[in-house]
Amino acid sequence: MTQQFPDHAAAAAAPGQRLVGAEEEPDEQTIESALRPKALGDFVGQPRVRQQLSLVLEASKLRGRSADHILLSGPPGLGKTTLAMIVAEEMGAPLRISSGPAIQHSGDLAAILSSLTPGEVLFLDEIHRMSRPAEEMLYMAMEDFRVDIVVGKGAGATSIPLELPPFTLVAATTRAGLLPGPLRDRFGFTGHLEFYDVAELELVLRRSAGLLDLPISTEGFTEIASRSRGTPRIANRLLRRVRDWALVHDVGHIDARSCAAALDMYEVDARGLDRLDRSVLEALVHKFGGGPVGLSTLAIAVGEETETVETVAEPYLVREGLIGRTPRGRIALPAAWDHLGLAAPEG
Structure with a gap:
């Protein structure tokens, strides 16, 4: 009997979708939410942050008070939003979600803060993109649970103090260095999330496959995780995407070969590089002899915007030791030549 997979998405990715991009696609949000762990004990990876956060939450519950404000930093896709939801769940408190780009005026922030209930958890994603006036209002709200609302303009303007109920702010950022010192100092706990290793990702995949009722071998999990x-x-x-491929190809039990075939079809190679990543590497090696070459010239060679190459492709290629950034431009490192099946030139 053919294994049926529930709630399957479309068999092919949407045109232009980048499967190895850590940003969350709108049509993926419902499924992502279903796969999120609801308790700290179910959260896989980040052992140091989990241990420290567990202590903070347990101590606040013993004191019978709201937890200290929490700042979570790290690259996208590592679980900052999930941890914010877990904080609210562990504290038995409601969760309010907003983001830095949505708060462009101090009045926007005042409206959110004034409607909070005692003990509520406020999650602000990408807090580094909040406007400066709202940021300065947040200082007083975090420290004194009070904001001053300015009514009127000019000489007739008056300031009305507004008391706020105790609340816990959980903020997430992918660029902690952009946060001003006074804001960072007001967080009682700061946790930085690191990239996962293959073994940890296998645990994440096993849990998700169980929720999706997806039969897959141990080697298959390793193939996807890598x-x-x-x-x-x-x-x-x-x-x-492997589930979609297995459904369309009528595969009942998915092994490593099936996973590799599915991901090869989606142009995700054995090292996790996609079409854009390989285009950058191939241009650097074949067209420029390994470099050095300027970023704008490299971007033109692959037919992409400079910002796309610098912010989308380059971070992972640099982290993997495939390309290097030098004062004279980008260069291909020996690992890049090896990945493309070529011999690196002498020197």
Whole structure:
């Protein structure tokens, strides 16, 4: 009997979708939410952050008070939003979700803060993109649970103090260095999330496969994990694409060969590189002899915007030791030549 897979997505990825991008696609949000762990004990990876956060939450519950404000930093897709939801769940408190780009005026922040209930958890994603006036209002709200609302303009303006109920702010950022010192100092706990290793990603995939009722071998989990760039969100996305491939090809039990065939079809190679990544590497090696070459010239060679190459492809290639950044431009490192099946030139 053919194994049926519930709630399957479309068999092919949407045109232009980047399977190894850590940003969350709108049509993936419902499935991502279903796969998120609901308790700290179910959260896989980040052992140091989990241990420290567990202590913070347990101490606050013993004191009978709201937890200290929490700042979570790290690359996208590692679980910052999930941890914010877990904090609210562990504290038995409601969760309010907003983001830095959505708060462009101090009045926007005042409206959110004034509607909070005692003990509520406020999650602000990408807090580094909040406007400066709202940021300064947040200082007082975090420290004194009070904000000053300015009514009127000019000489007739008056300041009305507004008391706020105790609340816990959980903030997430992918660029902690952009946060001003006074804001960082007001967080009682700061946790930095690191990339996952293959073994941890296999645990994430096993849990997700169980929730999706997806039969897959141990070797299959390893194959997917090794192509997931150390990011759980990417791992879950690739798992769903493997599920789609297995459904269309009528595969009952998925092994490593099936996983490799599915991901090769989606142009995700054994090291997790996609079409854009390989285009950058091939241009650097074949057209420029390994470099050095300027970023704008490299971007033109692959037909992409400079910002796309610098922010989308380059971080992973640098982290994997495939390319290097020098004052004279980008260069291909020996690992890049090896990945393309070529011999690196002498010197």
